[in-house]
Amino acid sequence: xxxxYTDTPQFRHYLQHPLMKRIVELKERNYADKxxxxxxxxxxxxxxxxxxxxxxxxxxxxxxxxxPNAESVDQTGPTVKDGRVTYxxxxxxxxxxxxxxxxxxxxxxxxxxxxxxxMVPYMMSADIVSRADASFQNIWMLQDCGETIYxxxxxxxxxxxxxxxxxxETMSMDLxxxxxxxxxQAVMLKASxxxxxxxxxxxxxxxxxxxxxxxxxxVLARSEEGTKDAxxxxxxxYDKKNGGVNVRxxxxxxxxxxxxTCELVYKxxxxxxxxxxxxxxxxxxxxxxxxxxxxxxxxxxGISEAATREAYAYALERRQFGKAIIEFPPVYEMLAxxxxxxxxxxxxxxxxxxxxxxxxxxxxxxxxRKLTPEERTEMKYYSRLADAFTPxxxxxxxxxxxxNAYDSIQIHGGSGYMKDYKCERLYRDARITNxxxxxxxxxxxxxxRHVTTGTYLQRIKEYEALPxxxxxxxxxxxxxxxxxxxxxxxxxxxxxKDEDWLDFHARRLVESxxxxxxxxxxxxxxNKSPDLFRRSAEVYIHAxxxxxxxxxxxxxxxxxxxxxxxxxxLSEA
Numbered sequence: 001x002x003x004x005y006t007d008t009p010q011f012r013h014y015l016q017h018p019l020m021k022r023i024v025e026l027k028e029r030n031y032a033d034k035x036x037x038x039x040x041x042x043x044x045x046x047x048x049x050x051x052x053x054x055x056x057x058x059x060x061x062x063x064x065x066x067x068p069n070a071e072s073v074d075q076t077g078p079t080v081k082d083g084r085v086t087y088x089x090x091x092x093x094x095x096x097x098x099x100x101x102x103x104x105x106x107x108x109x110x111x112x113x114x115x116x117x118x119m120v121p122y123m124m125s126a127d128i129v130s131r132a133d134a135s136f137q138n139i140w141m142l143q144d145c146g147e148t149i150y151x152x153x154x155x156x157x158x159x160x161x162x163x164x165x166x167x168x169e170t171m172s173m174d175l176x177x178x179x180x181x182x183x184x185q186a187v188m189l190k191a192s193x194x195x196x197x198x199x200x201x202x203x204x205x206x207x208x209x210x211x212x213x214x215x216x217x218x219v220l221a222r223s224e225e226g227t228k229d230a231x232x233x234x235x236x237x238y239d240k241k242n243g244g245v246n247v248r249x250x251x252x253x254x255x256x257x258x259x260x261t262c263e264l265v266y267k268x269x270x271x272x273x274x275x276x277x278x279x280x281x282x283x284x285x286x287x288x289x290x291x292x293x294x295x296x297x298x299x300x301x302g303i304s305e306a307a308t309r310e311a312y313a314y315a316l317e318r319r320q321f322g323k324a325i326i327e328f329p330p331v332y333e334m335l336a337x338x339x340x341x342x343x344x345x346x347x348x349x350x351x352x353x354x355x356x357x358x359x360x361x362x363x364x365x366x367x368x369r370k371l372t373p374e375e376r377t378e379m380k381y382y383s384r385l386a387d388a389f390t391p392x393x394x395x396x397x398x399x400x401x402x403x404n405a406y407d408s409i410q411i412h413g414g415s416g417y418m419k420d421y422k423c424e425r426l427y428r429d430a431r432i433t434n435x436x437x438x439x440x441x442x443x444x445x446x447x448x449r450h451v452t453t454g455t456y457l458q459r460i461k462e463y464e465a466l467p468x469x470x471x472x473x474x475x476x477x478x479x480x481x482x483x484x485x486x487x488x489x490x491x492x493x494x495x496x497k498d499e500d501w502l503d504f505h506a507r508r509l510v511e512s513x514x515x516x517x518x519x520x521x522x523x524x525x526x527n528k529s530p531d532l533f534r535r536s537a538e539v540y541i542h543a544x545x546x547x548x549x550x551x552x553x554x555x556x557x558x559x560x561x562x563x564x565x566x567x568x569x570l571s572e573a
Contacts, residue, residue: 002067004128005059008305010343011124013529014350015051020120023354024048026361027118037110051121054103058125061097062132069094070133073258074425083246085213085260087139094136095168105166108146112158113166119353119360123298127349130302134429135258137302139211141295145171145218148288149237151364152275157237161216169215173288174206174238174264181208182442184220184281185230189266191221200236200273202244202266210436212262213247215240218288219271220280235280236271244269255428290386292437293394294356297349300394300401300433304342307401307408307426311335314412314421331411338404340522340540343533345397347521348514352389358382385459388450389517395443396514398434405430441507448506452494456513457487463520468527475526475541479519482541482548486512489552501560508551515544 005011024047025031031047033040041047069090076088087095098104107122108114130137146165150158165171180186189204202221206212217238224232238245244267251261275284312335315326325331362371362379371379408423409416416423434440450456460483468476489512493505519541525533 001060002063003056003059004062004067004131005055005124007059007063008128010346010532011055012052013525013532014120014124014346015048016528017120017350017354019354019358020048020118023118023120023357023361026365027116027357029365033110033116040110040116050115051117054106054115054117055121055124055128057101058098058103058128061094061101061103062128065097066094066129066136067132070136070258071422071425073133073135077257078250078260080213080247080250080260080262083248085247085250085262087260088258091136091139091258094133095139095170098140099168104143104168105146105162107144108150108162108166112162114162119294119357120350123294123349123353126295126298127302127305127346130299131306132302133258134299134303134426135256137295137299138256138259139170141299142171142173142211142214144291144295145173145216145288147291148218148235148284149274151287152235152284153237157272157274161237161239164216170211171216171218172209172211172214173292174209174212174217174219175285175289176208177205178207182438184285185228185233187220187222187233187281189219189221191223191234191236191271193223200271202236202238202269202271204266205248206264206266208251208436209262209264210259212260212264213240217245218274219266220285221271223273223277223280230281231278233280233282233285234277235274235284237274238269238271242270254431255425256432289437290356290390293390293443294349294352296433296437297345297352297390297393297397300397300430301342301346301349303401303426303430303433304338304345304397304404307404307423307430308335308338308342310421310423310426311338311404311408311411314415314423318413325411334407334411336535336539337543338407340536340543341400341404343525343536344518344522344540345393345400347525348389348393348397348518351521352386352393355382355386355389359386384455388447388455388459391438391443391446392450392456392510392514392517394438395434395440395447395510396518398430399440401430401433444507444510447510447513448502451490451506451509451513452502456517457483457490460486460513460516460520463517463524466520466524468523471530472523472527472537475519475523475537478541478545479516479523482512482516482519482545485548485552486516489548489555492555496560498560500563504563504566505555505558508554512548512551515548519544 021044024044034042072090073088079086105114106117109116126141143165146162149161192201219236219238222232223234246265248263248265315331318325359379359382405427409427412423415421522537522540526537
């Protein structure tokens with residue numbers, strides 16, 4: 001029997017991070033629920049034991065059910081008839097298995113029937129599910145929309161919807177429209193309030209909606225007549241039981257075929273306002289999308305893990321010129337880079353998850369009581385880091401997922417191009433990760449201010465202060481030199497005070513920060529668990545050093561006037 005948790009010892013390593021004790025104590029309010037809930041942990045060790053047990057169940061379901069079903073799901077996919085979606089039968093089997101194991105609403109509080117898990121073990125489950133079938137993760141992970149309801153909805157709305165999520169009802173976030181993709185300020189789905197009925201109604205079209213026929217929808221709509229920007233948008237919750245929304249079609253996608261991506265038609269659909277009018281995009285969607293981006297980081301890591309394992313297994317068994325192809329330097333170099341990128345992505349995922357855990361939990365405590373000055377400082381510190389690391393992580397890990405899926409096919413050769421092998425599906429599934437919930441270009445836009453304000457550099461300095469064993473000092477010195485180059489790079493670009501020049505080099509700056517940060521994370525991993533991470537640390541830091549130098553040389557040899565050569569003439573369009 002396959003188990004996608006127990007066969008990956010890196011998970012236990014990340015659960016042993018020193019910050020986890022603080023996270024769990026805050027999340028459990030010093031274990032207050034042990035008096036009222038039988039399954040609440042008594043102490044930190046009890047909580048960790050619970051995480052291990054649940055993740056083992058997730059790993060078993062993924063290894064024995066979800067992964068074996070993935071090929072069939074990819075081939076058949078969901079269907080639509082009379083405005084309603086029917087999942088592929090294996091997808092239903094996947095959902096049933098997770099529901100029977102009571103694994104929906106993992107991160108929701110016990111008040112609603114959830115497990116009250118922190119973000120770290122929750123993202124581990126997403127990582128594991130994505131390795132089994134990235135398309136199914138898109139259905140299962142949308143339960144995270146429940147967090148937005150928990151954070152911003154009324155108590156009545158929480159009590160109404162959150163227990164249903166825990167019981168297995170599915171969710172979606174309905175944001176994009178035919179004319180509003182990355183630019184959500186352009187959303188025009190109309191929300192009208194009927195004072196006599198005390199009821200909101202939604203009318204219009206939504207497009208590219210993942211799991212669009214879900215039971216519970218979070219909807220971004222224009223509530224303020226005559227507005228055209230973000231200030232006119234509000235957030236609503238729509239209950240499928242009330243009717244008024246039909247699926248016009250399921251998009252015919254390149255990959256993640258198991259998850260229905262729908263075009264929806266809203267016609268006088270009853271809905272409930274979430275939070276305050278006009279704050280839909282400014283506050284609520286930003287929170288929702290940051291959670292979704294963290295989920296895509298986990299999805300990217302899962303795909304990278306699957307691609308790396310598939311490539312390694314094939315390289316071991318495939319023989320050419322009298323020996324296994326894994327013995328050829330070009331092949332084992334490629335495999336080593338794949339493993340290093342996967343490990344680096346995973347390390348960044350759980351570092352980001354820890355930051356999110358810290359600030360979100362303190363923020364939640366702040367709704368119950370006044371935070372101490374020390375707690376408020378702590379919350380602001382981790383909030384800033386989460387804001388910086390989320391776009392960095394989403395951008396870097398999704399690009400790596402695409403690269404690893406590409407290399408997996410390359411190692412398979414001609415066989416990899418055939419649908420007989422899993423790597424072909426992984427390649428198609430990976431391609432969406434650096435597109436949805438903000439393309440890599442948009443992640444750079446979100447991350448660049450943390451370059452210019454020094455957030456990344458400050459964190460790098462904090463990593464540099466951490467000790468390592470003597471055997472790893474050379475790697476630490478390499479990272480110090482990379483950081484120096486990065487600092488000079490930032491100074492060279494920002495000193496001109498030219499916004500176009502900054503935008504032109506923004507990706508090089510953000511990626512350079514990423515190489516240093518991910519290198520430090522792997523270094524610390526190798527310091528604690530050398531058997532698991534030493535090779536990846538050596539490979540990744542060596543590659544990162546070359547990439548930072550490449551970016552440095554590009555900038556030093558560029559001039560502002562050179563940008564003219566990159567700008568298209570309007571006549572070329």
